Amino acid sequence: xxxxxxxxxxxxxxxxxATLLFFxxxxxxxxxxxxxxxFERGAYSPTENYVGLQNFGVLIKDTRFIVACQNTxxxxxxxxxxxxxxxxFFAACLTxxxxxxxxxxxxxxxxxxxxxxxxxxxxxxxIYDTKNGLLNSLLSIFSGKAVSVLWKSxxxxxxxxxxxxxxxxxxxxxxxxxASMSAVPExxxxxxxxDGADKLTQFFNITLPLIWTNIRTTLTxxxxxxxxxxxxxxxxxxxxxxxxASEVVLSxxxxxxxxxxxxxxxxxxVVIFLFSFALSALVNKxxxxxxxxx
Amino acid sequence: xxxxxxxxxxxxxxxxxxxxxxxxxxxxxxLASVKENKEFYGNPWSLPQGFYFKNFLDAWNKAGMGEYMxxxxxxxxxxxxxxxxxxxxxxYCLARFNFRGRNILNTAFAAGLFINVNYIVVPxxxxxxxxxxxxxxxxGGGFLLNNLFVLALVYASTALPFTIYLLRSYFVSLxxxxxxxxxxxxxxxxxxxxxxxxxxxRPSIITVILFNFLSFWNEYIVSLTLLSAAGGSxxxxxxxxxxxxxxxxxxxYGVMYAGLVLVMLPTLIxxxxxxxxxxxxxTVGGVKG
Numbered sequence: 001x002x003x004x005x006x007x008x009x010x011x012x013x014x015x016x017x018a019t020l021l022f023f024x025x026x027x028x029x030x031x032x033x034x035x036x037x038x039f040e041r042g043a044y045s046p047t048e049n050y051v052g053l054q055n056f057g058v059l060i061k062d063t064r065f066i067v068a069c070q071n072t073x074x075x076x077x078x079x080x081x082x083x084x085x086x087x088x089f090f091a092a093c094l095t096x097x098x099x100x101x102x103x104x105x106x107x108x109x110x111x112x113x114x115x116x117x118x119x120x121x122x123x124x125x126x127i128y129d130t131k132n133g134l135l136n137s138l139l140s141i142f143s144g145k146a147v148s149v150l151w152k153s154x155x156x157x158x159x160x161x162x163x164x165x166x167x168x169x170x171x172x173x174x175x176x177x178x179a180s181m182s183a184v185p186e187x188x189x190x191x192x193x194x195d196g197a198d199k200l201t202q203f204f205n206i207t208l209p210l211i212w213t214n215i216r217t218t219l220t221x222x223x224x225x226x227x228x229x230x231x232x233x234x235x236x237x238x239x240x241x242x243x244x245a246s247e248v249v250l251s252x253x254x255x256x257x258x259x260x261x262x263x264x265x266x267x268x269x270v271v272i273f274l275f276s277f278a279l280s281a282l283v284n285k286x287x288x289x290x291x292x293x294x
Numbered sequence: 295x296x297x298x299x300x301x302x303x304x305x306x307x308x309x310x311x312x313x314x315x316x317x318x319x320x321x322x323x324x325l326a327s328v329k330e331n332k333e334f335y336g337n338p339w340s341l342p343q344g345f346y347f348k349n350f351l352d353a354w355n356k357a358g359m360g361e362y363m364x365x366x367x368x369x370x371x372x373x374x375x376x377x378x379x380x381x382x383x384x385x386y387c388l389a390r391f392n393f394r395g396r397n398i399l400n401t402a403f404a405a406g407l408f409i410n411v412n413y414i415v416v417p418x419x420x421x422x423x424x425x426x427x428x429x430x431x432x433x434g435g436g437f438l439l440n441n442l443f444v445l446a447l448v449y450a451s452t453a454l455p456f457t458i459y460l461l462r463s464y465f466v467s468l469x470x471x472x473x474x475x476x477x478x479x480x481x482x483x484x485x486x487x488x489x490x491x492x493x494x495x496r497p498s499i500i501t502v503i504l505f506n507f508l509s510f511w512n513e514y515i516v517s518l519t520l521l522s523a524a525g526g527s528x529x530x531x532x533x534x535x536x537x538x539x540x541x542x543x544x545x546x547y548g549v550m551y552a553g554l555v556l557v558m559l560p561t562l563i564x565x566x567x568x569x570x571x572x573x574x575x576x577t578v579g580g581v582k583g
Contacts, residue, residue: 006483014384014487015384015387015388015399018380018383018458019384021380021447021450021451021454022403022451024451025447025451026406026414026451026454026455027402028421029414029421030413030417032420033414033416033417036417036420086312089308090308093309094309099305107569108313108316108317109312109313109316110565110572111317111320111562114508114512114561114562114564114565114572115512115558115561116511116512116513116514116531116557117514118512118514118534118538118557119512119531119534119554119557119558122323122534122538122551123319123323126322126326126551129338132335132338133338134322134338134339137337137338137339167315199301224408224410225410228410228412231412232515236514236535250412250413253416254415254515257416257419262420265416266417269414269416272413276408276413
């Protein structure tokens with residue numbers, strides 16, 4: 001009996017601090033996002049007024065918010081597809097092909113992942129600069145005439161951000177897939193090769209199905225992380241400009257907080273919460289396959 | 295056989311292109327950080343004419359990057375210590391003991407993996423702001439916002455789900471004989487945990503430290519929000535944003551690139567030292583916030 005009591009107090013002592021902090025800094029703020037979206041609260045008027053769904057009513061008519069939603073969806077789709085295609089391609093190259101300098105490539109590709117998004121935005125401001133940027137000067141050299149593309153103009157800015165995001169993410173996911181691909185037994189490829197299956201067939205019929213579980217998990221987390229990374233890149237690279245052309249939902253939410261419209265900001269927060277949960281549930285369902293063993 | 299060779303060439307070209315697209319811009323920033331300001335108006339591919347170290351001195355002293363570096367070191371170190379002290383015992387108990395509420399807690403922490411701190415940064419800010427107003431009425435001054443320790447506490451708290459998930463999955467895999475041996479020798483629960491179990495978890499603990507070091511060191515949204523006082527203390531990435539915005543207006547590129555180098559150098563050095571552990575460790579975790 002005494003032992004039982006000692007054990008219980010030991011467990012309580014170990015678990016309590018983590019539980020307490022988790023509730024204060026994660027659970028409570030999450031609930032607060034939903035609660036505050038029904039209230040009106042400003043930076044200089046600390047009182048809260050219940051306004052029902054009014055914040056959402058304004059939100060769906062806000063053109064800046066609609067642009068932000070479109071940009072978020074575009075970035076999720078484009079960045080996910082390109083990153084996964086490239087990460088899988090490079091992972092397959094480095095595990096299946098006997099490439100010289102294999103480990104050097106792996107080390108180099110992972111570098112962008114350890115840099116702060118602020119640093120990456122600085123690097124890309126050197127690349128995208130209109131007059132003296134690396135990209136324009138490279139294009140000038142190859143085309144033979146002076147090129148001065150405005151990479152951060154209203155038309156191109158979202159694509160420029162997408163490129164930076166892919167650049168940052170490839171290495172991480174490549175290393176992830178290299179680990180699971182190297183676990184696929186060599187004998188499967190050997191027998192497929194004897195049957196005359198070429199590399200592309202091997203990739204789609206052996207590699208992809210066997211690492212599917214890994215792809216599925218990473219895909220769900222990648223989508224959530226892309227919503228967040230898009231915000232980090234936009235905030236550091238463009239602050240949503242020019243003219244709100246590169247705004248994403250989270251940067252819109254943060255901008256409304258800076259403008260002092262806390263309730264309105266949280267209505268956008270609710271949208272992003274529900275959207276990301278719905279999307280990951282959808283992806284999880286859509287990618288469901290029979291788990292293959294080897 | 296010929297098509298095979300062609301494919302191999304194609305693979306090498308792709309690999310080299312990606313490697314160049316990563317190495318060249320990063321190397322360019324390093325070179326640009328020792329260029330004089332007038333060198334930025336010519337051909338961007340020209341090498342620096344000299345080693346203009348004054349950029350670094352200006353960034354360190356005038357732009358305050360030295361002070362911000364110290365702040366970042368303090369915040370990152372404090373957050374890491376807090377995180378380990380809080381997460382290790384919790385993960386251990388959640389993995390090794392059966393108690394009431396264990397399943398609920400496990401589910402709650404797992405759900406926390408899906409909540410990104412940037413989704414909830416505004417309510418956290420308002421909570422601390424309200425706390426400050428309350429303290430001001432009570433004692434005449436608040437200390438929750440613009441406080442490096444509170445920032446570190448928020449970092450540690452929001453890293454709990456990932457850290458507990460990672461450590462717990464390791465603790466679950468251990469056989470129970472280790473603890474039984476400890477108890478037979480008369481060691482207390484606490485002593486068994488600290489002296490027997492934690493030393494075995496060293497590889498997982500190192501993974502936790504590496505990943506959280508990078509995420510705390512590079513983080514800037516929460517830091518920007520919670521350390522908002524004009525002229526108050528800032529962390530390195532936020533200082534860099536200010537430097538980038540300020541220097542572009544004043545067109546002093548050299549100092550800006552020196553600032554960039556100052557922020558990325560510590561992470562690059564760490565990466566070179568431990569890159570093998572880092573890329574091996576991530577497959578243990580499998581997820582990233």
